[in-house]
Amino acid sequence: MKSGQVTAFVILGIILVALGGLAYVLKDKIFKSEWERQKETSLAVPEYAKKVTLFTESCVEQTLKEGTTLLASQGGYIDIPDDPIPESPINPFSNSLDIFKSGNNRVAYWIYETANGVQKNQIPTTQGIKQQLEDYLKDNLNTCIKDFSTFKNQGYSISYGSISPEVLISDNNVRATLRLPVSIDYNNQKADINTFYSSIDYSLGRLIKQALNIIKMENSKNFIENYAIDVMSIYDSIPFSGIDFECTPRTWKRSDVLNSIQNAFAANIPNIRIEGSDFELSNDFNKYFIVPSDEIYTGTNVQFMYSPDWPMLVDILDENGPILQGKPYTMNNDMSRFLAQFFCINDYHFVYDIKFPVLITITDKNNNPFQFAVMAVIDNNQPRENTLAINTYDTSSPICEYKTMPIKVQAFSVTLDGSLQPVPNAMVSLKCITASCPIGTTDSTGTLLTNFPQCTNALLTVEKEGFNPARETISTNTETYLSPILEPIYTLNTDVKVIDNNNIRPLQPTEQAFFTFEDKERQYSTVFVAPGQNAIRLIAGNYEIKSNLIVSSDPPFNIPAKDIEVCNDLPKEGVLGIIGLKEKKCVTQHLNQVSLPQVASGGSSIYWSPSISGLASSKKITLYVVRSETPKSIEDLSKNYESSKKNAEKTKEPLLE
Numbered sequence: 001m002k003s004g005q006v007t008a009f010v011i012l013g014i015i016l017v018a019l020g021g022l023a024y025v026l027k028d029k030i031f032k033s034e035w036e037r038q039k040e041t042s043l044a045v046p047e048y049a050k051k052v053t054l055f056t057e058s059c060v061e062q063t064l065k066e067g068t069t070l071l072a073s074q075g076g077y078i079d080i081p082d083d084p085i086p087e088s089p090i091n092p093f094s095n096s097l098d099i100f101k102s103g104n105n106r107v108a109y110w111i112y113e114t115a116n117g118v119q120k121n122q123i124p125t126t127q128g129i130k131q132q133l134e135d136y137l138k139d140n141l142n143t144c145i146k147d148f149s150t151f152k153n154q155g156y157s158i159s160y161g162s163i164s165p166e167v168l169i170s171d172n173n174v175r176a177t178l179r180l181p182v183s184i185d186y187n188n189q190k191a192d193i194n195t196f197y198s199s200i201d202y203s204l205g206r207l208i209k210q211a212l213n214i215i216k217m218e219n220s221k222n223f224i225e226n227y228a229i230d231v232m233s234i235y236d237s238i239p240f241s242g243i244d245f246e247c248t249p250r251t252w253k254r255s256d257v258l259n260s261i262q263n264a265f266a267a268n269i270p271n272i273r274i275e276g277s278d279f280e281l282s283n284d285f286n287k288y289f290i291v292p293s294d295e296i297y298t299g300t301n302v303q304f305m306y307s308p309d310w311p312m313l314v315d316i317l318d319e320n321g322p323i324l325q326g327k328p329y330t331m332n333n334d335m336s337r338f339l340a341q342f343f344c345i346n347d348y349h350f351v352y353d354i355k356f357p358v359l360i361t362i363t364d365k366n367n368n369p370f371q372f373a374v375m376a377v378i379d380n381n382q383p384r385e386n387t388l389a390i391n392t393y394d395t396s397s398p399i400c401e402y403k404t405m406p407i408k409v410q411a412f413s414v415t416l417d418g419s420l421q422p423v424p425n426a427m428v429s430l431k432c433i434t435a436s437c438p439i440g441t442t443d444s445t446g447t448l449l450t451n452f453p454q455c456t457n458a459l460l461t462v463e464k465e466g467f468n469p470a471r472e473t474i475s476t477n478t479e480t481y482l483s484p485i486l487e488p489i490y491t492l493n494t495d496v497k498v499i500d501n502n503n504i505r506p507l508q509p510t511e512q513a514f515f516t517f518e519d520k521e522r523q524y525s526t527v528f529v530a531p532g533q534n535a536i537r538l539i540a541g542n543y544e545i546k547s548n549l550i551v552s553s554d555p556p557f558n559i560p561a562k563d564i565e566v567c568n569d570l571p572k573e574g575v576l577g578i579i580g581l582k583e584k585k586c587v588t589q590h591l592n593q594v595s596l597p598q599v600a601s602g603g604s605s606i607y608w609s610p611s612i613s614g615l616a617s618s619k620k621i622t623l624y625v626v627r628s629e630t631p632k633s634i635e636d637l638s639k640n641y642e643s644s645k646k647n648a649e650k651t652k653e654p655l656l657e
Helices: 003-031 034-042 047-073 126-152 204-221 223-234 254-271 284-289 334-339 612-616 634-643
Strands: 096-098 106-113 119-121 157-160 164-169 174-186 189-200 241-244 251-253 301-305 313-316 323-325 346-349 352-363 369-379 403-410 412-414 420-422 427-432 435-441 447-453 458-463 470-474 480-482 485-488 490-500 503-506 511-519 524-530 535-538 543-559 562-574 577-591 594-608 620-627
Touching: 034 174, 034 189, 047 126, 047 174, 047 189, 047 204, 047 369, 106 204, 106 352, 126 157, 126 164, 126 174, 126 204, 164 204, 204 223, 204 352, 204 369, 223 254, 223 352, 223 369, 251 254, 254 284, 254 301, 254 313, 254 323, 254 352, 403 435, 427 447, 435 447, 470 480, 470 485, 490 511, 490 524, 490 612, 511 535, 511 620, 524 535, 543 620
Parallel strands: 106 369, 403 480, 412 485, 490 620
Antiparallel strands: 096 106, 106 119, 157 174, 164 174, 174 189, 241 346, 251 323, 301 352, 313 352, 352 369, 403 447, 412 420, 427 435, 427 458, 458 470, 490 503, 490 535, 511 524, 511 543, 543 594, 562 577, 594 620
16 A cells, blocks of 8 residues: 555544544534533532532422423313303303312313303413413422522521523423522522523423314314214113114113213223324224324323213203103004004104213323313214204315315226226316315326315215216325226116016016115115116125015005004102002004005015126126015015015026126
8 A cells, every 4th residue: 555545544534533522522512402501501510509409400390290290180271260150050060070079180171061052162272381380380489499498407598589480391391491590608608590490201292282183183073972972872771763673662761871871981982092192902893993093193192081970961852751762653654554563663763962071181101191171062963063954065165276285196997807997087076174176187097196185084086977986085185196996887788587486477567676786885876676777787896685576456455444552561650759660551543544556565685796797798687576475464464574584595696698
């Protein structure tokens, strides 16, 4: 190696060593914040003064921890605002949840409804939370400092001025800068300290942000109320809505129903989980309770809770007595009375207004919690405000005008060999809140690359004549690629055959056949009626096919007039109210004569799964319906109804040709 090369390597080595040394010297300035450097500078004092500094900062840390813990446990409030309407039997909720019914552990409702039905927002502001912590330090720090008596007993002479704290809330910690002029005189040595620095490892900023995201989701999706309604609808002990075929209408004791609602909510609401947070499912069934979210909650756990000990208001519309009872279908009209002659039908539909509290607790990786309460409101069996009215979607909404996020959509359909081919000229639209925005049309390659409005949980629809529309829920807040698949619709000429005593024959002029095809997975359904229609439109899938055969009745099928007696077992009321005994109460009803020119005489329900190749290669489909005996009496009609359940064994699957 030449001497010039050696010299170059030596110089390079010296430069690298120098840079390494410089980085080591400047590491604090590079990697530490200004606040951290100021904290270190505050400790650059004589040892006797440093003891006072460390003591004061430990008191600031302790007081800050106390204030933060209290604030986080009460929904962002150290002092929960006074409720203008005091808590009472007519206002059992107030504006905060009393967790243990002791008055000492209250959590503010972030959203609640007052006793007179006015919805209130009580979400604290970030500035308000910061100010509360500063006020808490100012009001409570002296409790820890205790006039520096520990040091005065050791010969220190200490005087100090007024406290002026400043709190900084970040995602990972809470920091306090305390301006407190302290003059120290010890063994004829004097020192003045003006500022103290302390922090706690409490992810308050992150927890508050996540709490705000959750309350926004609840306010827009009402997921708590929707889960509550679903739970009520599947609990047999909670009468909700349905039909049964018992000849004695069911009854429920009101107090038992209220207990069942409370216990059902207490058992199921804790199963709610937020997508993106840390949790484990006890079983796969609980996947139903995962709330979709676009936010990431890594390192935090979210818990929902309802307790039967907490207040709940339940009003069941038009049900004022202690007993709730299903209504006999026979009370409605002549047709329902006719039906009740050959099988019993009871209809029950109870409408609930319910208010109940839910406690939401978010915990960070250090087990530091932040909790707040919401008042869930079910109004007329709907979440909060009644949503039975049909929404009108506005294509001229300002939402549609601000298309800023580039999204690529490529539409495909499935070919006979199972491969994908592009779908050109497919129309793409996006539904966001109440706005339906036309986006554009795919090109010859089935592709559309354009800007979309930014929207969370929007509904993308891609449609073209001859295809079943493709729909999926998406979020357009980031650039993405979407590949919806459109199922081709095949149109087939249709013929109907009747299976009559194991013989297959054409449909007679006195007969009419009805077929319904439903594929629940693909959300596709169609109806075929013969005579009247000549063709049916189908996609490949898994169908439930229900068929019915109606025949002319000459002379008309007559249901004679008669009196019937409907009896129910009801709790017996006595001097002491409901005591558990039952008595039978009967009501006589008169049914008028009914004449029917047509009567049901056959049908069944079967399952059928046509393939793409089967539909694509066929031009005709033959449908089959089973004929039963023409009923001459109510008893015959009842027998036909029962036999229709067994006709599936006789029914042939549709034949593709």
